[in-house]
Amino acid sequence: MGFYLIENQVWVKLETLSAVPLESLGTSSSPVVQTNDNVKQVEYTENNPQTKTDIAPEIKIEKTESEIKILAVFRDRVKLNVGSKDGIADGNQFDVFREETIKSEMGKTVKADVKIATIEIKAIGVDYSLAVIPRGVVVHKSDSVKKSTKNKRIFSVYPEKLSNIAEVSFVIRPMISLSSGGGFGSMVEGTATYTGEHYFINLRLQPISIGRDNSNTMANGSMFVEGGYDSRAFGVGLGIGAGFTNAGLNQIINNFYYDGYGDSTQTGPEDSNVGFALSQAVRLGARDGLNLTVYNNFIYIGSEHNGFYYGGTIGKISIPLNLKVNLFLYGGGGPIGYGFGEIGVSTWVLGNGGPGSVAITGALGWAGMWKYTDDYYSEDGYYYDETVSVTGPTASLGFVYRFGKK
Secondary structure, X not given: OEEEEEOOEEEEEOOXXXXXXXXXXXXXXXXXXXXXXXXXXXXXXXXXXOOHXXXXXXXXXXXXXXXXXXXXXXXXXXXXXXXXXXXXXXXXEEEEEEEEEEEOOOXXXXXXXXXXXXXXXXXXXXXXXXEEOOOOOOXXXXXXXXXXXXXXXXXXXXXXXXXXXXXXXXXXXXXXXXXXXXXXXXEEEEEEEEEOOOXXXXXXXXXXXXXXXXXXXXXXXEEEEEEEEEOOOEEEEEEEEEEEEOOOOHHHHHHHHOOOOOOOOOXXXXXXXXXXXXXXXXXXXXXXXXXXXXXXXXXXXOOOOOEEEEEEEEEEEEEEOOOOXXXXXXXXXXXXXXXXXXXXXXEEEEOOOOOOOEEEEEEEEEEEEEEEEEEEEXXXXXXXXXXXXXXXXXXXXXEEEEEEOO
């Protein structure tokens, strides 16, 4: 006796022994299966499509959860020991767990499996498969894997926070001037950042701008060392550094004290090109997800108007498009003598933002830089009357590299 599945119906095969006279065999054209009343009789002939091979198809058996293992971990993918022979299909999801020591409500420490991510199958072999790791997650080979009870969309808008990781970045933004004086210019930015469990330390250039028209050179920028609190949802910090402009810092004061008739309350002889500066840093949203980041700086000018003066602001909105690509809007400027705005994309060409990941950024926009050039003496002192500038389209290119303990 045996059981078989045919066209979504369960069939039973019964074998019996019986004795019949030899002469009766001549009247039978084909053997039949002896069955009882509630089992359908089937003839096995060459023309019958229901052959014995079709009746007993190969049954696919999936591995138990304890048998599913991580074979290898790459920058943004993991290799599992299950494949098509185990019934794995494209889009299947698995939950990744890590054994961690946590404190119970009674204050005791216990070991428990903590879910750290959901990964999704994107490539399948006979006995293996590759799953994509979402942003903000580092998977270890020792982690355990269980098949998800139901598939869900993996969001990039609010990924987990990556801690104990360092990052370096660099952006160059060349510009062709369309101003009457012609010329060219460029803006350069760079950062070196370390992010811990609840803090960040940052070395940042905001940006360094250099321009030249047919007879004048202009240069300005600022550099800061910053630190502050950092979490998954937001970050805030302060910094110290310096700001400079080859036009003299008095041009910043003139933006506040210019009386509208050509006179400035700031006198030229007290001018300086470099000043002590403070910065503010704020991020709303996950660092690798949807976020708004803003930096302000204030420059100290020692003159008859001693004090800190607003030097400039830059801001950036990042919008995740998928697990690897972001759209961003970026811009800023200030009285120190520069301004820009651009739209672009960044993509992780290697990894998912974890250690060993590399991103490339590109953007198109518009930028300008300027400085005061002529100072005229009046009864009230020096004032700056004329400016030179370079203004035009820009195309920026940048890279990001992250490293740290995996």
